[in-house]
Amino acid sequence: MAVRAPGHTDGGGTEPSKIDMETLRIAGRRYSDPDIISLCRQSGELIDPRWKIVSMARSLVERARDFPGWPNDALARLKIIASLNGIKIAPMPADLARSESRDAVLYPTESGWRVLYNPDRPSVRIVFTIAHEIVHTFFPNSRSGARFRSLTSPGSRESNELELLCHLGASELVMPFDEFQRQANGRFSLASVASLASYFGASLEATVYRLATAHPGIAVAGLLRYRYTKEEERRLAQTTTMSLFTEAIGAPPQPAERKYRRQSVHLSPASPENECTIRFNKSFDPSSIVYTARKGGVRTGSESLPNASSAKGRIEAILCPYQGQDADPEFGDVFFFWERTADHVDFDFSGVSETPGRSDS
Numbered sequence: 001m002a003v004r005a006p007g008h009t010d011g012g013g014t015e016p017s018k019i020d021m022e023t024l025r026i027a028g029r030r031y032s033d034p035d036i037i038s039l040c041r042q043s044g045e046l047i048d049p050r051w052k053i054v055s056m057a058r059s060l061v062e063r064a065r066d067f068p069g070w071p072n073d074a075l076a077r078l079k080i081i082a083s084l085n086g087i088k089i090a091p092m093p094a095d096l097a098r099s100e101s102r103d104a105v106l107y108p109t110e111s112g113w114r115v116l117y118n119p120d121r122p123s124v125r126i127v128f129t130i131a132h133e134i135v136h137t138f139f140p141n142s143r144s145g146a147r148f149r150s151l152t153s154p155g156s157r158e159s160n161e162l163e164l165l166c167h168l169g170a171s172e173l174v175m176p177f178d179e180f181q182r183q184a185n186g187r188f189s190l191a192s193v194a195s196l197a198s199y200f201g202a203s204l205e206a207t208v209y210r211l212a213t214a215h216p217g218i219a220v221a222g223l224l225r226y227r228y229t230k231e232e233e234r235r236l237a238q239t240t241t242m243s244l245f246t247e248a249i250g251a252p253p254q255p256a257e258r259k260y261r262r263q264s265v266h267l268s269p270a271s272p273e274n275e276c277t278i279r280f281n282k283s284f285d286p287s288s289i290v291y292t293a294r295k296g297g298v299r300t301g302s303e304s305l306p307n308a309s310s311a312k313g314r315i316e317a318i319l320c321p322y323q324g325q326d327a328d329p330e331f332g333d334v335f336f337f338w339e340r341t342a343d344h345v346d347f348d349f350s351g352v353s354e355t356p357g358r359s360d361s
């Protein structure tokens, strides 16, 4: 979140425990952020915010493409897209660029929204962050929404709801669905990611996830980290102090094991959420090819995923080109991409991808 607006840090004297929290459940997901809930209700009937955001992003891109001389450059494209939504984009003045830690800042002015970006940052970050800030303007920017976000604990599901939706819309603005499909030309593979990323001016990470979210069939992509479960980590941290009391407590806990576990997951529009999603912490079997990614290159195999579906498909894994701070030094963070292969498709998914409520993931 990089919105600066008056009243954003208003505590209103309300205790966190006393905030009225309404939760909506739509298409298998929960939403509590008041600004998201307002968006869902804007038209009178309840609308899936994921579908809504993707539709708004797509229609902006469609209008922008009607401009004569629609450019190939990602930043030039975003400036046109932003102008259609009454947003001005400009580089930060040098003194602000030196002191501002964020890649871009969105703020309201009397004549509309303005995004200032830090021209010293890598261009793929600038592009995605500007797109993310544009999507922030799709939401009502209310005091109760701002208060809600100031009261949620950082890293919680609730505090991330809005940010994830802005990422979803940003990916649509930077890598439009139909154009991504045309460029991929039927070859959805980690081997194509570098050329696709450079075509769209997007990061490798965003492009890996787009392989799934713009896939015409059943596909899943995500990031895996070699680690304990969060619960195991907590237990291990307590071990030293607890060891004296273990006998009194009873049975010793299960031995912890590091495995490749799901960090993030992204589904194609045609993938049913309940069958295809991989729960956070869920581990990949030690026989999976994801454990061989550290040998280098794109590893390929035929496997099912650790989700509710038993479908087999083609899986690819590659070591992330940059490693997170908490990555294991020996088994680094891994991107995976999985698609259900033709042999296993037993009904026709064509046309499903445009269904409202199953929009993107």
Ligand SMILES: [Zn+2]
Binding pocket: 001, 002, 003, 132, 136, 163, 166
């Ligand atoms: Zn944000």
